[in-house]
Amino acid sequence: MTTLLELQGIEKSFSGINVLKSVDLTIRAGRVVALAGENGAGKSTLMKIISGIYQRDAGTVIYKGKEVRFTTARQSMDAGIGIIHQELNLLPELSVAENIYLGREPTKLGKIQWDVIERESKKYLAQLKQDIDPKTPLGKLSIAQQQMVEIAKALSLNAEVIIMDEPTDALTDIETAILFEVVDELRAQGKGLVFISHRLGEIFQMCDDIAILRDGEMVHQGPVSEITEDDLIRHMVGRELSDQYPFVPAVPGDVRIEVEKLTAHGAQEVSFTAHAGEVVGFAGLVGAGRTELAKAIFGANPIQSGAVKIDGKAIRLRSPQDGVKAQIGYVTEDRKQEGLVQSQELGTNMSLTGLDRFCNALGFVNKASEAVTISEYIEAFAIKTRDANTIISNLSGGNQQKVSIAKSLVPEPKVLILDEPTRGVDVGAKREIYTLINKLKAEGLCILLISSDMPELLGISDRIHVLSSGKLTGSFARAEATQENIMRCAVAGQTNG
Amino acid sequence: MKLNDFISENKSLIGLIILMAAVSFANANFLGIDNMLNILRQTSINAVIAMGMTFVILTAGIDLAVGSILAFAGAICASLIGMDTPLIIALVATIMVGAGLGATSGVIISYFNVQPFIATLVGMTMIRGATLVYTQGRPISTGYFDVAESFYQFGGGYMFGIPNPVILMVVIFALCWFVLSQTRFGRYVYAIGGNENVARLSGINVKKVKILVYALSGALAALAGIILTARLESAQPTAGLGYELDAIAAVVLGGTSLAGGKGRIFGTIIGALIIGVLNNALNIMDVSSYYQMIAKGAVILLAVVVDSRGKSNA
Ligand SMILES: Nc1ncnc2c1ncn2[C@@H]1O[C@H](COP(=O)(O)OP(=O)(O)OP(=O)(O)O)[C@@H](O)[C@H]1O
Ligand SMILES: [Mg+2]
Numbered sequence: 033m034t035t036l037l038e039l040q041g042i043e044k045s046f047s048g049i050n051v052l053k054s055v056d057l058t059i060r061a062g063r064v065v066a067l068a069g070e071n072g073a074g075k076s077t078l079m080k081i082i083s084g085i086y087q088r089d090a091g092t093v094i095y096k097g098k099e100v101r102f103t104t105a106r107q108s109m110d111a112g113i114g115i116i117h118q119e120l121n122l123l124p125e126l127s128v129a130e131n132i133y134l135g136r137e138p139t140k141l142g143k144i145q146w147d148v149i150e151r152e153s154k155k156y157l158a159q160l161k162q163d164i165d166p167k168t169p170l171g172k173l174s175i176a177q178q179q180m181v182e183i184a185k186a187l188s189l190n191a192e193v194i195i196m197d198e199p200t201d202a203l204t205d206i207e208t209a210i211l212f213e214v215v216d217e218l219r220a221q222g223k224g225l226v227f228i229s230h231r232l233g234e235i236f237q238m239c240d241d242i243a244i245l246r247d248g249e250m251v252h253q254g255p256v257s258e259i260t261e262d263d264l265i266r267h268m269v270g271r272e273l274s275d276q277y278p279f280v281p282a283v284p285g286d287v288r289i290e291v292e293k294l295t296a297h298g299a300q301e302v303s304f305t306a307h308a309g310e311v312v313g314f315a316g317l318v319g320a321g322r323t324e325l326a327k328a329i330f331g332a333n334p335i336q337s338g339a340v341k342i343d344g345k346a347i348r349l350r351s352p353q354d355g356v357k358a359q360i361g362y363v364t365e366d367r368k369q370e371g372l373v374q375s376q377e378l379g380t381n382m383s384l385t386g387l388d389r390f391c392n393a394l395g396f397v398n399k400a401s402e403a404v405t406i407s408e409y410i411e412a413f414a415i416k417t418r419d420a421n422t423i424i425s426n427l428s429g430g431n432q433q434k435v436s437i438a439k440s441l442v443p444e445p446k447v448l449i450l451d452e453p454t455r456g457v458d459v460g461a462k463r464e465i466y467t468l469i470n471k472l473k474a475e476g477l478c479i480l481l482i483s484s485d486m487p488e489l490l491g492i493s494d495r496i497h498v499l500s501s502g503k504l505t506g507s508f509a510r511a512e513a514t515q516e517n518i519m520r521c522a523v524a525g526q527t528n529g
Numbered sequence: 530m531k532l533n534d535f536i537s538e539n540k541s542l543i544g545l546i547i548l549m550a551a552v553s554f555a556n557a558n559f560l561g562i563d564n565m566l567n568i569l570r571q572t573s574i575n576a577v578i579a580m581g582m583t584f585v586i587l588t589a590g591i592d593l594a595v596g597s598i599l600a601f602a603g604a605i606c607a608s609l610i611g612m613d614t615p616l617i618i619a620l621v622a623t624i625m626v627g628a629g630l631g632a633t634s635g636v637i638i639s640y641f642n643v644q645p646f647i648a649t650l651v652g653m654t655m656i657r658g659a660t661l662v663y664t665q666g667r668p669i670s671t672g673y674f675d676v677a678e679s680f681y682q683f684g685g686g687y688m689f690g691i692p693n694p695v696i697l698m699v700v701i702f703a704l705c706w707f708v709l710s711q712t713r714f715g716r717y718v719y720a721i722g723g724n725e726n727v728a729r730l731s732g733i734n735v736k737k738v739k740i741l742v743y744a745l746s747g748a749l750a751a752l753a754g755i756i757l758t759a760r761l762e763s764a765q766p767t768a769g770l771g772y773e774l775d776a777i778a779a780v781v782l783g784g785t786s787l788a789g790g791k792g793r794i795f796g797t798i799i800g801a802l803i804i805g806v807l808n809n810a811l812n813i814m815d816v817s818s819y820y821q822m823i824a825k826g827a828v829i830l831l832a833v834v835v836d837s838r839g840k841s842n843a
Binding site: 371384385 | 728
């Protein structure tokens with residue numbers, strides 16, 4: 033078992049706060065090491081140090097027997113280290129193929145060989161069983177498809193060390209299974225892999241070794257076979273966690289939202305109702321139209337026909353503004369492009385949608401009351417940050433997600449649409465979010481939950497609807513919903529739809 | 530640590546102080562109170578335009594039409610004063626004309642999806658043309674009615690020994706600061722510049738905010754036109770040529786990012802003062818105006834380079 037990459041005593045601080053404390057890690061050929069830890073534990077930071085995006089303050093990185101210090105991502109890439117970033121690093125305006133080969137386009141006499149780029153891109157996408165035309169502009173793809181493109185990009189580097197920072201958080205079971213097949217191949221080829229995920233099941237399914245970070249310290253390393261899930265959680269959060277899916281049966285109130293024969297881009301004649309005080313889950317494969325449906329209900333996607341009623345009154349939905357006015361909250365699956373202004377502060381982001389709550393008739397913001405609410409949410413969600421002035425892009429991914437959810441709650445909505453709300457959130461925080469969902473439900477909020485995480489969907493929904501190719505293909509009460517019958521409906525209408 | 534933060538947040542202020550120190554070594558007359566007031570007065574027109582420009586640039590836009598709006602509004606104002614229109618009506622009408630022209634750019638940008646650069650470039654040309662048509666290429670005098678005398682005070686008068694344009698500049702600064710940092714509208718401006726898509730999905734009426742921002746820029750350009758016309762007691766058809774570039778330079782020197790979403794109105798005032806001090810210094814040192822342009826460009830480049838180096842190191 034040869035060692036490909038070895039980290040020793042890595043230290044890193046950001047503005048005086050120590051986020052990595054003397055961390056060691058070994059990446060071996062032909063093995064997949066899982067890197068686990070809570071949100072903000074330092075996983076992404078460690079990976080960025082390997083790939084030269086951040087510079088270490090102390091410690092050594094030995095790659096293939098030689099000490100290295102990469103100062104740009106380019107250098108590590110050229111040396112054979114590929115990284116799939118947690119936050120997608122693709123350009124929406126460029127085509128899929130251009131994204132895959134960005135900055136290293138093959139040329140002949142100075143002319144870019146587009147045919148080669150497209151052919152090669154198609155090959156790597158095919159390896160991932162993705163039938164995507166390499167000429168499609170990237171922005172036209174769903175988040176899951178974009179994630180697959182990012183993976184294809186890493187494959188095309190032909191790297192020896194491949195780091196995957198939460199590659200599955202935007203994927204459904206089907207794509208995840210495809211990814212795992214590819215990971216198996218890479219392992220057989222003797223590559224060294226790092227795999228980061230908050231879906232603990234995947235770690236046990238996929239990985240050979242495990243390394244667990246807690247508050248920047250490596251607290252456990254060893255083979256996956258020698259650790260149980262409970263141990264793993266205990267190492268990560270430093271205490272026991274019981275009952276991952278706390279469920280409180282709903283006491284449904286009146287009908288809150290009625291969607292009648294709604295047709296919009298990606299959704300066809302979808303009808304359903306949801307009551308105050310219940311969680312209605314939406315299952316489906318990538319491309320089933322769940323996000324499109326959610327956006328149409330929020331006013332962000334034009335509605336072609338059909339109606340949406342809230343408390344029995346039909347509402348006009350021409351823009352998200354109408355959605356907000358109708359007291360619909362929407363947490364997007366794409367926090368980077370749609371959810372949060374990355375370059376601005378946590379606080380101003382959190383209060384953006386609900387700013388009216390803190391404004392007088394003339395539009396003056398009462399900053400004192402705003403600050404109180406913001407710090408209440410920071411506390412309620414245990415957001416790991418120095419204060420409300422931290423710039424969003426400096427928060428860890430999971431903490432950004434918490435800010436995104438809090439942002440949708442500030443305006444006190446009646447209907448809350450959660451699109452992959454626990455994307456990138458650690459086990460402990462996931463449980464906190466579920467508890468919060470239960471609490472909101474008990475207070476009479478009507479929650480529409482879109483999730484690709486099947487145990488989560490089954491665990492906290494009162495009812496589950498299944499979409500396939502934009503159509504509603506099944507509805508289940510909590511007692512009847514099982515993984516099998518949901519999957520059956522999810523693939524129904526796929527071939528003829 | 531704290532000192533570092535202070536320096537990186539106030540680079541333009543420090544730049545201004547260094548510049549003033551350097552100039553005062555080179556020329557003893559520079560630091561006199563008269564010359565200081567002179568610089569402030571000369572800066573005021575650019576500063577007023579640049580404050581409107583700051584809003585526009587914060588939304589990741591640009592407004593090239595401000596120089597032409599200044600000229601057109603000035604011409605309208607001069608003829609109104611020349612016709613013995615009551616002062617308040619003339620002023621309000623002029624500002625409304627500026628706001629209306631700006632709002633038109635805003636509508637074209639938001640509803641027809643035209644790039645701000647193109648929309649306002651077209652505006653700049655057309656409004657300049659309209660000014661030339663309206664004035665027939667000749668200056669319009671503010672006339673000899675009593676109202677012209679009170680109108681003159683806006684450009685040439687003093688209050689407590691301070692030139693009135695400087696007082697106007699300070700008032701506008703206070704208002705802009707308040708709007709940007711204390712109101713919902715200000716938050717929306719920053720959010721749109723930070724990420725328009727996020728702003729839209731947060732329920733912000735992006736189109737409306739943008740139209741208001743360009744209207745504000747137009748209104749402040751018209752106010753600058755009033756100050757200039759009052760001071761000269763006439764409106765020149767070629768007034769304000771190239772002022773858009775000085776305004777953009779002031780905004781950028783003040784640390785506001787052309788990409789939108791980041792910047793402060795205080796920085797813009799400092800940026801305008803840097804340009805003002807530079808112009809004044811080169812004048813009192815008898816540098817020919819040809820060289821002045823080169824020197825000005827070089828200082829702006831230097832400032833922007835220093836600023837962006839600081840950012841990539843952070
Ligand atoms: N550029 C930065 N500037 C300041 N602080 C940073 C920066 N990058 C990361 N941090 C901080 O470092 C800590 C570790 O962040 P990191 O992104 O490594 O966490 P993570 O383990 O990947 O979490 P997650 O599971 O949420 O993705 C966090 O507290 C984060 O706020
Ligand atoms: Mg991370």
